[in-house]
Amino acid sequence: MSKEKKDVFARAEEFVALFSRGAEFTKQILHENERLRGRLSQVEDRQTHAAQDNVEWEKLREELLARIAGLENEKRDVLDRLQAVEEENRQFADRYLEIEEENNNLANLYVASYQLHSTLELSEVLKTIIEIVINLIGAEVFAVYVLDEKTNQLSPVASEGQLLSAFPRVPLGSGIVGGSVDRGETTCGEPLPSDDLERPMVCIPLRIGERPIGGIAIFKLLAQKDAFTPLDHELFTLLAGHAATSIFAAQLYGQSERKLNTIQGFIDLLTK
Amino acid sequence: MHRHRILIVEDSPTMRQLLVFALKRIKGAELVEAQDGMDGLRKVTSDHFDLALVDINMPVMDGLKLISLIRGEESLKGMPIVVITTEGAKEDRERALSLGADEYLTKPIQANRVLSLAKSMLKIE
Numbered sequence: 001m002s003k004e005k006k007d008v009f010a011r012a013e014e015f016v017a018l019f020s021r022g023a024e025f026t027k028q029i030l031h032e033n034e035r036l037r038g039r040l041s042q043v044e045d046r047q048t049h050a051a052q053d054n055v056e057w058e059k060l061r062e063e064l065l066a067r068i069a070g071l072e073n074e075k076r077d078v079l080d081r082l083q084a085v086e087e088e089n090r091q092f093a094d095r096y097l098e099i100e101e102e103n104n105n106l107a108n109l110y111v112a113s114y115q116l117h118s119t120l121e122l123s124e125v126l127k128t129i130i131e132i133v134i135n136l137i138g139a140e141v142f143a144v145y146v147l148d149e150k151t152n153q154l155s156p157v158a159s160e161g162q163l164l165s166a167f168p169r170v171p172l173g174s175g176i177v178g179g180s181v182d183r184g185e186t187t188c189g190e191p192l193p194s195d196d197l198e199r200p201m202v203c204i205p206l207r208i209g210e211r212p213i214g215g216i217a218i219f220k221l222l223a224q225k226d227a228f229t230p231l232d233h234e235l236f237t238l239l240a241g242h243a244a245t246s247i248f249a250a251q252l253y254g255q256s257e258r259k260l261n262t263i264q265g266f267i268d269l270l271t272k
Numbered sequence: 273m274h275r276h277r278i279l280i281v282e283d284s285p286t287m288r289q290l291l292v293f294a295l296k297r298i299k300g301a302e303l304v305e306a307q308d309g310m311d312g313l314r315k316v317t318s319d320h321f322d323l324a325l326v327d328i329n330m331p332v333m334d335g336l337k338l339i340s341l342i343r344g345e346e347s348l349k350g351m352p353i354v355v356i357t358t359e360g361a362k363e364d365r366e367r368a369l370s371l372g373a374d375e376y377l378t379k380p381i382q383a384n385r386v387l388s389l390a391k392s393m394l395k396i397e
Contacts, residue, residue: 104383107293115286131286134358138380224360224378 105231108136109238116242122250126158129243133216134160137232141193141220142200143167145177146247147212154178154215161220167197172212181205181215186236191227193220202228204236206244213244276394277302279321281312281338282356283330287379291325291356294383295390309333313341321351323393325386328357328368336371343372352393356381 050056115128126144133139141161145154154177156167173182180187180203187203194201200217207213216239278295280303282288288305295301304321306312310333316324324342328335335355342348354375355368365376375389391397 100384107290107383111286111290111293115289128286131284135284135287135379135381136290138358140358222358222360222379225380 105234108231109234112136112235112238113242116246120250120253122247122254125243125246125250128246129216129239130158130160132235132239133218137218137235138222138225139218139220140222142216142218143197144214144216145170145181146214147172147181154181157214162197167217170198176200177203177215177217181207181212184210184212186240188228188233188236191221191225195219202236204240204243206240206247208241208244208248213248216243275300275302276323276396277304277319277321278390278394279304279306279312279316279324281306281309281324281330281335282327283308284327287327287356290381290383291386294386297387298391298394298396309335309338312338316342316348316351317345323390324351324353325390326353326355326373328355328359328364336368339368339371339373354386354389354393356386 046056046060050060112132115132116125119125119128129144133142139160143156143159143162143164145167146157147154152172154170154172156164156169158164159167170178172178175198176187177198177200182205184205184207186205187200189201191201197219200219201221202216202218204216204218205212206215276298278298278301280288280291280295282291282305288307292303292305295303304315304319306315308330309326312324312326313333315321326335326338335357339353339355342351342353349372352374353372354377355373356377356379357364357368358379359365360378368376374393377386377389
């Protein structure tokens, strides 16, 4: 048999199969139509019967009322569930925002503490403190003080917004800065700029345990910053501890480097 | 996965680390840091970037100069630029925007604000 004939037969078979499926489907539809007609006829009969018979009518009415009541209950239940789900969604959205904020705060605190402990050079530590106070807190005029244990005076060692020489030395325990460092309590007033360089709006004492190391005094915030946030207070606390240990470690490192150089000088002198 | 190359031009290591922290949450983000305007210019002209975050006050070359040079380059005209700065005055904002910056954020920044702004600039859902 030629290939063309084979193809014709194959297509004819396909057509017959398709036609059979169509016929089967038509039969099913006709059967379903018959069934629905029967059901419709039953319902119509019942309604006609009910319309003529009061008892039957009452029964049908009660059935329908019960069904309406059931559907109403179901609707109420669904609405209650919808409300509960909406409330849950709202709570999730609130919680999500809280977690986002917490996440932001933790990122700021992590970065601040990471940077503070990333160096042992005092100048670098002071630079990092300045960066944190400008970029993370948003201060425009401020100074970092370090305690001179011999004179018991706080000396400004780094500043922003004003020359370092403009900031006065402060005896420990005296004024806002000296008092705050001495007591170990952060002073935080209204965020109003202060031109008086002895009266900062914020003073953060830098201490290691009971030992005062220095302080950070903020006199003016950036123009776009009008209030302190909870994160700012977290940063004050972080600076109070971590900036103090960083400065102290850098001071010790500087001293040990100097002593090491002196000893090395002696050794070189003796061995020459 | 589509890569989003972002250039961070900022002299403060603290701010750079914070921005990296915020932006690494973008899927496919590739973050490159530059420590001043000159470094930023070198990087932006030698490689492709989808977004640049630029500080204004920086040593060697400031952010405004960098923005004007970027906008002068034909191939970089379409790259979005977001300024992140301590300068909050209206005239600073207007100056940066007139030079070609697309957005202007003032410090202290909120990491999620930077993230959502970067996503919108990169047209990420």
